[in-house]
Amino acid sequence: MRASRLVTLLLLLQNRGRMTARQLAEELEVSVRTVYRDVEALGAAGIPLYGAAGHEGGYQLVGGYRTRLTGLTADEAQAAFLAALPGAAADLGLGEALATAQLKFRAALPAELREHAERIRKRFLLDAPGWYSDADRTPYLAPAAAAVWERRATVLRYRRWRAPEEIERRVEPYGLVLKAGRWYLVAGGQSGIRTYRVDQILGIRPLEEFTAPEGFDLAAYWDRYLADFRARLHTGTALVRLTPEGARRLGVTPTSDGWTEARVPIESVDHAYGEFLRLGTDIEVVAPDELRDRIAATARTLAARYDR
Known part of the structure; x- marks a missing residue:
């Protein structure tokens, strides 16, 4: 622990130049007395630094002492x-x-x-999670990461969307992926390589070590997984009419200043129903009939509810 702190102290002085003992103590979350001892230890180890007393004083490395990382643009x-x-x-x-x-x-x-x-x-600040969703609770992320790192098979207790909703499987964790603020575990098992949402893991029991398949590439697997997901995502189409505002919100190029007719891909009638309702009066569904009828029924219900 102290060795790590000494390195951090040295790097702080390399990065920031002169720093007082109190500033160093605040950065390292230790007492000023501890900083004094650490500075003495660095000096005894041959690190060229000196300290100056007074209001403008502090510790500083001599002669711009630092290591350099070369070759970077x-x-x-x-x-x-x-x-x-x-x-x-x-x-x-x-x-x-x-x-x-x-x-x-x-x-x-x-x-x-x-x-x-x-x-x-x-x-620049990278903030991966979306606006309208709370961060997933992932109590088993650390054990999953440990299993990935140690190449240790696990018994995974998992909640899924279809029956039986709770399953238990022996898997061999190959890697973890963070996608749009959500963690996924990529693991092999009897049925091949599968992807598991970490927030749906209900328990992890570590087993023996395993050897990952030769040549397995996590990034390449994830690219194939996403391509397959997108291919399955939009399996149908809907014919719609859009106002200029509706076309803009749906990402359709308007053909005139009035209504634009377009055929757009949809994942399912249920999914499209929710998405199209968000557009309100800026969209009219022409086909399929099932989707048009559901939105029409909702519109009639809303009209009756708000008709006073």
């Missing part, structure tokens, strides 16, 4: 800082490790690239 340094998702790292129990890693990375960069990285950090 400005764009590469910016991309490295954009790639980090603090929320995801925290979910996995790696929030502190990510912060330390970024500190090390920033300390090792040459001055000009460090300025680029700092500008990116201040001007």
Whole structure:
């Protein structure tokens, strides 16, 4: 624990220059006395630093002492800082490790690239979850991540949408994917490779270690999974008429200043019913008849309810 703190203290001085003992203590969440001892330990280890007393005093590395990471372009340094998702790292129990890693990375960069990285950090924030949904409760995310990391088979208790709703399976976890703020576990089993929503996991019991299939590529699997999902997503079409506002909201190019007729893909009648109702009077469903009749019935019910 102390060794990690000493490294962090050194990197703070590399990144920020002169810092007082109190500033270091606040950053490291230790006492000022502990900082004094840590500074002495760094000096004894041969790190060239000195301390100055007084209001403008503090600790500082001598002669710009630092390690450097060579070979990075400005764009590469910016991309490295954009790639980090603090929320995801925290979910996995790696929030502190990510912060330390970024500190090390920033300390090792040459001055000009460090300025680029700092500008990116201040001007761009990646927030993956959507607006209108609360974060999923994932009490078994950490055990799932441990099983993935340790290549350990598990007995997975899982809730699914069809009967039987609760199942139990032996699976071999290959990887975790964060998609739109939601975690998915990719795992192999008797029926092949499957994808499980982590928030639907009801229990995990670790078993023996396993060997992942040779050549398995998590990113390639996920690309194929998404392609198959999209292919199954829109299996039908609906013929609709749209006002200019309705066309804009549905992503259809208007053909005139008035109504635009368009054929749009739909996942199902049930799904389209909910989506089209959101457009209110900016849409008229022409076909299929089942969808038109359901929306017409809803419109009549609403009209009667609000007719006073």
